[in-house]
Amino acid sequence: AAEGWTATSDRDIVPFIEGYASYGIRRVISTEISVDGTLEGPAVSLYRRILDILPELWLVASGGVGSISDIATLDAAGVPAVIVGKAIYEGRISLSDISRINLSSC
Structure with missing residues (x-):
């Protein structure tokens, strides 16, 4: 989805990202909009x-x-990496919680 999720495509995300990766793009934010804002677990x-x-x-x-x-x-x-904005805003995760976890990618 694009344009504030008002425009959609039937294109698969992997070939879409691969197209940009072929130009050297190496960092991508991917939002699974079907679960965005639900706080019920990531995709x-x-x-x-x-x-x-x-x-x-x-x-x-x-x-x-x-x-x-x-x-x-x-x-x-x-x-x-992960975006946790709403979980922090809703009090489900605190910054001190995040500072206490040991992640392998850190």
Whole structure:
């Protein structure tokens, strides 16, 4: 989706990212909009699929993160970064919680 999620495409995300990666893009923020704002867990399988095909990508996962365990799950899946804005805003994750976790990618 694009343009504030008002325009959609039937194009798969992996070839889309691969197209940009061929021009040297190595950092991508990917928001799974079906879970964005739900705080019910991230789309781990999507991010694994992206990283299986593009392991050199610095992927920032966004959408659905609602707990420290979600961050740990993404870390275990090899996702190097995550956006946790709403979880912090809603008090589900604190900055002190984040400072106490030990992530392998740090």
